[in-house]
Amino acid sequence: MDKVIIAQNLSLAYNNNETIINKANFSIDSGSFVFITGASGSGKSTLLKSLYGALKPIEGSLVVGGVELRGVSSSKLNFLRKHLGIVFQDYKLVKEWTIEKNIMLPLIINGYEKSITQNQVDSLLKHVRLKHQAGKYPLELSGGEQQRVAMARALAHNPIVILADEPTGNLDDYSSQLIWNLLEGANEQLKTTVIVVTHHIPEAMKVDYKHYHIEFGDVHEVL
Secondary structure (H helix, E strand, O other), rough: OEEEEEEEEEEEOOOOOEEEEEEEEEEEOOOOOOEEEEEEOOOOHHHHHHOOOOOOOEEEEEEEOOOEEOOHHHHHHHHHHHHEEEEEOOOEEEEEOHHHHHHHHHHHHHOOOOHHHHHHHHHHHOOOOOOOHOOOOOHHOOHHHHHHHHHHHOOOOOOOOOEOOOOOOOOOOHHHHHHHHHHHHHHHHHEEEEEEEEEOOOOOOOOOOEEEEEOOOOEEOOO
16 A cells, blocks of 8 residues: 655654654555544644644654655645645634635635536535535634534545644534544545544544554554
8 A cells, every 4th residue: 555654763843942753653554544642742733743844854754645845845845735634723714714715725726617616615515514604704603613614625625635633622522523524534435544633532433543642752553
């Protein structure tokens, strides 16, 4: 099976200060579902940031989607990000844009035709059960609804990898279950690689998954 992510002796730090991830070695198969756990401050979000190039390695190698991220150029990083879907804990929606336009954003960036864009957004709005909210703005929605919009945006351009940082951390049970269903569906039906940072792995996961745990800068697989 192809490897979509390969880390070799990967070390991460902010401003070359204390190393947060130390000489990590791991790989992630294309089409797999992966959880990354660890205590608060262990480096889960730091590792996730490195996977979309927001934090560059200080040592070692990190290859995502065939792109080496240590010393990566802006053009190559922009190319990679067009193939990633990212779900943040604080949603990061554009407050001045409607829900519909927020979901359109990656499609616009990727140059999709207007008719394809509209059809895809309509389909996703139904999928996340927010068709009736299409013309509203993010701050008019609940936190759970905003995260469902963020999830739809992440799925809009059929990414090869979805990276999700505590996607259900602040949500009600209904929205949490909907988010997990969407992530599982993307993995099972579209063969999208899904990587989720979380404190707790849900008990009722329907897909097979790999589990990496971070402790004292070490990334190890939980078998």
